[in-house]
Amino acid sequence: MSEQLSFQPPAPAEDKPELTEEQQKALDLVNAQREKEEQAALPYRWRQTLTDLTVSIPVPAGSKSRDLVVEIKKKALKVALKGKGPEGVIIDGELPKEIKVDDSTWTLDDGKEITLSLEKVNQQTWWPHVVTSAPKIDTTKINPENSKLSDLDGETRAMVEKMMFDNQQKQMGKPTSDEQKKAEMLKKFQEAHPEMDFSNTKFT
Template sequence: MSTSPTPSERERSDAEAKAREKEEQAKLPYKWTQTIKDLDVAVPVAGTLRGKDIEVVMTKTKLKVAIKGQEPFIDGDLTHAIKVDESAWTLESVSGGGKEVSIHLDKSNKMEWWNAVVTNAEYKIDTSKVVPENSKLGDLDGETRGMVEKMMYDQRQKEMGKPTSEEEGKMDMLKKFQAQHPEMDFSNAKFS
């Protein structure tokens, strides 16, 4: 008979997995971070390089980053699609005299965590352990914000035993129908 791990065992297991993941990510020739909306990649390069020495190819589904004439740092299919027009790269100086190719990728699907930058990445992260940054309703686009506000309203209504926005809409339609058809008897009607 198997038993569930205790909270301390689960915590230790999660900590070990996180340490292993961090170690694996450190072996990559680049660093990357993400939010639910975008992804940033930093590729360290020699301080003597200039923009014309760097080759960055970005399409909706592919990314290649290399020093011209050398083996690429990244070359593969992106884990998910990006908005190319909203994505960009720069070559920036960093402390210690080096430089880095800084790449900003704007995710097409703003509701999805990536487990790697490219599908052929040697190391992938466990996206179920991603802890999102706190966001405010104001950070969301209009359509998403409306959807979230409706879900929050419906949740509060359910907790108070009141009808959801959808149920309220049905009741309003029924009241209008009853007002338009006073000759009909709704006294024995049952609604589910």
């Protein structure tokens, strides 16, 4: 006698409740505070533009270049104090994106701080962290004014700002600027030609 197997369809996933504006603001504040604390706990400070990263790493006063291990690779970074074992490792991990090794440098300033300058290969994206093992920042919250956009010519700046807007829209599941323009054009055409049916029109 064979057993009859019955198939139970999975229960539909519950829709996440939409947050009110006040709830979203409160959540953003909590996330921003958590991100600030996580970044402050790192053994280095870092900032970025669309083209490069600058990482500042405090080291014991009086340090010499020969006391340090600094390895800059296309997709990896290591900074450590020689002879200190695992405790001497400051950064050792994979980079989220590739860098131009030949255009990346490091210096030892006043024997107490290492400054790394890492040149990005893809100069159209923000990095969420220096190495993939570190806590992420919310790249959608980066203010363009914090970058060198003001140094760009008008056409390039407009292109970069459009790219950043589209990137944020995609991450939020919203239409890009091009998709918005196409939808607006279709809407105007529909208004001018109400006798035509555009219900199944899709843009690629």
